Amino acid sequence: MDVEKIYKNANAYLEGHFLLSSGNHSRYYLQSAKVLENPRTAAELAQELAKQIKIYGIKADCVCAPALGGILAGYELARALGIRSIFTERVEGKMTLRRGFEVKKGEKFIICEDIITTGGSAIESARVIFEMGGQITAFAALANRGFCTRVNSSVKTKLSCKLPYDIPFFALADFDFEIFSPEECPMCKFGSVAVKPGSRGN
Numbered sequence: 001m002d003v004e005k006i007y008k009n010a011n012a013y014l015e016g017h018f019l020l021s022s023g024n025h026s027r028y029y030l031q032s033a034k035v036l037e038n039p040r041t042a043a044e045l046a047q048e049l050a051k052q053i054k055i056y057g058i059k060a061d062c063v064c065a066p067a068l069g070g071i072l073a074g075y076e077l078a079r080a081l082g083i084r085s086i087f088t089e090r091v092e093g094k095m096t097l098r099r100g101f102e103v104k105k106g107e108k109f110i111i112c113e114d115i116i117t118t119g120g121s122a123i124e125s126a127r128v129i130f131e132m133g134g135q136i137t138a139f140a141a142l143a144n145r146g147f148c149t150r151v152n153s154s155v156k157t158k159l160s161c162k163l164p165y166d167i168p169f170f171a172l173a174d175f176d177f178e179i180f181s182p183e184e185c186p187m188c189k190f191g192s193v194a195v196k197p198g199s200r201g202n
Helices: 003-009 032-036 039-055 070-081 120-131
Strands: 013-019 025-030 062-066 084-091 094-096 108-116 135-144 169-171
Touching: 003 013, 003 039, 003 135, 032 039, 032 070, 032 108, 032 135, 039 070, 039 135, 039 169, 062 070, 062 120, 070 084, 070 108, 070 120, 070 135, 084 120, 094 120, 108 120, 120 135
Parallel strands: 062 084, 062 108, 108 135, 135 169
Antiparallel strands: 013 025, 084 094
16 A cells, blocks of 8 residues: 555645644645545555454454544554544643543553554553543554554664554555754744644644
């Protein structure tokens, strides 16, 4: 599956000057919402991700996704795996489980995002599930920004990766874009202003 081509065909592989959730800047941005607005494409991506997870022998009772970006990817992955789907969301800055969703003691969960960069939001969701008695058997995403090592990839884990080493991480492709701090951003030095196409704070 050519994930890069899928993003480009959906006009979701953006080039410009972008402000990331981390506060850093990049020339490129993956806008997964544009890919997932097509239900057939969303299902095909999730089925491929589910295939990898099944081959690895991962067992799960439920998929949990951090809102907002992970909800559609998480739901489609849950459907492909034949299990239920829930999501966490931030309330006053803290990741929380609401809307009557429940976690039974010992239930096994996959934490799913549309894109994982450092894995910060995924870890916040995992912590919520763990504190309620659930177990995390895997992390998953449609795309990996190259900070964390996924199953079947040669990308080396960077120091900023927040995912644990002892839980497998699955994704369909690596997108190892160059990222700059605001102080070192070459685009800023030429007077360009970074824009935030979405997730947190937008």
